[in-house]
Amino acid sequence: MPVGTRLGAAVDDAGGPVEPPQAVLVGGYAGRWLPPSPDLPLSHAGLRSAAGTLGAGLVLLLPTAACxxxxxxxxxxxxxxxxxxxxxxxxxxxxxxxxxxxxxxxxxxxxxxxxxxxxxxxxxxxxxxxxxxxxxxxxxxxxxxxxxxxxxxxxxxxxxxxxxxxxxxxx
Ligand code: SF4
Structure with a gap:
């Protein structure tokens, strides 16, 4: 995805969520959990201002049913x-x-x-x-x-x- 893509657009491009997410892991495994705001910009500056990190560029949605x-x-x-x-x-x-x-x-x-x-x-x-x-x-x-x-x-x-x-x- 181009840097700066919004989280919601990235998820939609991947087929959309199968259930509402409770959190999103940004930056890879050594990244940060954040609230899954669709407007979250997947860029260095955008994620830094949300206390996240672009890191390895991996985005992982946490399903509501998961611990x-x-x-x-x-x-x-x-x-x-x-x-x-x-x-x-x-x-x-x-x-x-x-x-x-x-x-x-x-x-x-x-x-x-x-x-x-x-x-x-x-x-x-x-x-x-x-x-x-x-x-x-x-x-x-x-x-x-x-x-x-x-x-x-x-x-x-x-x-x-x-x-x-x-x-x-x-x-
Ligand atoms: S260089 Fe990094 S990965 Fe290697 S032992 Fe030190 S802290 Fe751990």
């Missing part, structure tokens, strides 16, 4: 396994984030999990020799904000929705 926290947990786990484990954030920070987010997605987060996620995101940010850890931290932070209703539900147990509904999300 966004489980999808995020799977992506974070995948990304934690993709680092070269040469810098502290890749060796220690990303696996810890994956474990904590996995607990949240499973609906059994120990007390203090949200605080730890926020703190650990701050600890990995800017600490690697590349931006791989920053991308994971950004994804986690955006999930906690955009999927805040689900986060509140998961503090008391799983939501019952399926996180394996999305093709292309690593298991």
């Amino acid at each position: 966004g926290l489980e999808v995020t947990a799977r992506v974070v786990r995948h990304l934690a396994g993709q680092g070269a484990r040469q810098c502290g954030p890749c060796l220690n920070g990303l696996p810890a984030l994956a474990d904590a987010f996995g607990d949240l997605a499973a609906g059994r987060p120990p007390a203090g999990t949200l605080d730890r996620l926020e703190r650990w995101c701050g600890l990995v940010d800017g600490r690697g020799a590349c931006a791989h850890p920053d991308g994971v931290a950004g994804l986690v932070r955006s999930a906690l904000v955009v999927l805040a209703d689900d986060v509140r539900t998961h503090l008391g147990g799983p939501c019952g929705r399926d996180g394996r509904l999305l093709d292309g999300v690593p298991a």
Whole structure:
């Protein structure tokens, strides 16, 4: 798609949504969740002003029937396994984030999990020799904000929705 295409036009061009989306992941797996506004411009400036990123250019709609926290947990786990484990954030920070987010997605987060996620995101940010850890931290932070209703539900147990509904999300 040409840079600057609106999200709604991009989705229509791909055949349209099969159900109303609850969120959109922009920028690839190390990107950001955003509310799925049809007017969202898929450009560097447009996404930056919406707290997103164009990143790898991938756009993924989250169906209403899917659990966004489980999808995020799977992506974070995948990304934690993709680092070269040469810098502290890749060796220690990303696996810890994956474990904590996995607990949240499973609906059994120990007390203090949200605080730890926020703190650990701050600890990995800017600490690697590349931006791989920053991308994971950004994804986690955006999930906690955009999927805040689900986060509140998961503090008391799983939501019952399926996180394996999305093709292309690593298991
Ligand atoms: S932070 Fe980047 S450079 Fe450092 S180990 Fe991870 S992937 Fe490699």
